[in-house]
Amino acid sequence: MNFEIFDNLFKTDSFNWFSTLWFKLETLKSFTYENPLFLYGIVAIPLLFLLRWLLHIAFRDKLDFAFPNKNIKTSWVAWLRFIPDIFMACFIGCILIALARPQKTNEKVEQWTEGIDIMLLLDISESMLIEDFTPNRLEAAKKVAKNFIKGRNHDRIGIVIFSGEAYSLSPLTTDYKLLQAYIEEIKYDLIRKGGTAIGSSLAVGINRLREGTSKSKVIILLSDGDNTAGNIDPMTAAELAHAYNIKVYTIAVGKDGAVPFGKDPFGNTRYLDNALDETTLRKIASIGEGKFYRASSDKALKNIFSIIDKYEKAEIKETRYKDTKDYYEIYLIWGIISFLIWLVLKLSFLSNALED
Numbered sequence: 001m002n003f004e005i006f007d008n009l010f011k012t013d014s015f016n017w018f019s020t021l022w023f024k025l026e027t028l029k030s031f032t033y034e035n036p037l038f039l040y041g042i043v044a045i046p047l048l049f050l051l052r053w054l055l056h057i058a059f060r061d062k063l064d065f066a067f068p069n070k071n072i073k074t075s076w077v078a079w080l081r082f083i084p085d086i087f088m089a090c091f092i093g094c095i096l097i098a099l100a101r102p103q104k105t106n107e108k109v110e111q112w113t114e115g116i117d118i119m120l121l122l123d124i125s126e127s128m129l130i131e132d133f134t135p136n137r138l139e140a141a142k143k144v145a146k147n148f149i150k151g152r153n154h155d156r157i158g159i160v161i162f163s164g165e166a167y168s169l170s171p172l173t174t175d176y177k178l179l180q181a182y183i184e185e186i187k188y189d190l191i192r193k194g195g196t197a198i199g200s201s202l203a204v205g206i207n208r209l210r211e212g213t214s215k216s217k218v219i220i221l222l223s224d225g226d227n228t229a230g231n232i233d234p235m236t237a238a239e240l241a242h243a244y245n246i247k248v249y250t251i252a253v254g255k256d257g258a259v260p261f262g263k264d265p266f267g268n269t270r271y272l273d274n275a276l277d278e279t280t281l282r283k284i285a286s287i288g289e290g291k292f293y294r295a296s297s298d299k300a301l302k303n304i305f306s307i308i309d310k311y312e313k314a315e316i317k318e319t320r321y322k323d324t325k326d327y328y329e330i331y332l333i334w335g336i337i338s339f340l341i342w343l344v345l346k347l348s349f350l351s352n353a354l355e356d
Helices: 004-012 025-030 036-059 076-099 137-150 176-184 198-209 234-243 279-287 298-311 328-346
Strands: 102-114 117-123 156-162 166-173 217-223 246-253 257-263 269-274 292-295 315-326
Touching: 036 076, 076 328, 117 137, 117 166, 117 198, 137 176, 137 246, 137 298, 156 176, 156 198, 166 176, 166 198, 198 217, 198 234, 198 246, 198 279, 217 279, 234 246, 234 279, 246 279, 246 298, 279 292, 292 298
Parallel strands: 117 156, 117 217, 217 246, 246 292
Antiparallel strands: 102 315, 156 166, 257 269
16 A cells, blocks of 8 residues: 555645545535546445345245244344444445545636737817817817726826827826826817927827837827928838837827807807818828728717727736646545455454344
């Protein structure tokens, strides 16, 4: 017999191998069984011994003697002859449990996520106050940007605002509450110089992203106009983004035609003729290997950010460790002990001298 089994059981189990707790129903239910069909054999053990007893009664040799009823006495000692059968039943039951291979499995899962670096470039020029969105383009853009940030996990996000100049409002960070607060405070007059410096905003966003260590880097540029300010050509900036493996998504916001823009001195709604030139934003997205989107309503803008959110998901890696421990040895040992006791008792007077 391998005595290392005993050593392992003494060291690793919450109770020792000889504890009767191994036979409690709760303990047996806590196992998973490699060969559960053997457990059905345990139910047949009482039936097997009942059949054996009936056959013994039916076919044993008998001698007829006549005794007066007063001379026939029953003693409790006669029941001792069933003790060997009890140990044989224990032996069979333990062997069946051992053959069923009781096990406990401890599965550990390790997950780690490689986040994405994302820069949001938001146009805050005066034209973003046009009210073809609710309540205007800028506020609608802020709302979807906050919802976008709320849905991210493990990603570092930064914000650049621009009109006639570009300004880094927040570096890359995972402090999403801080980003939400920054976005809430954005107003069109944070940058006094008028115009739309798309090229400069790209340059600022690229400068932030190139310092990051993430394998995936993304720029989301939202604007309602063509490049009219700044000293960097948008196409040159897009080529630079491509060189740094930065993907660029561009979103053009606004409707064409007459759009509401504030009130006149008499309180009436003013309308402007709006014509959005998509050419620059389309070329930037093409060079940056991203996609161009056109949003002409609040719902469309929300859907676009939802699409980008699905495209740019952090990669989640998972490693599983499965530690399975067998407990058949315990029941095998109990079975062997029961069998040895049965052998000793079988050779004793308990099996031979106490027949009725």
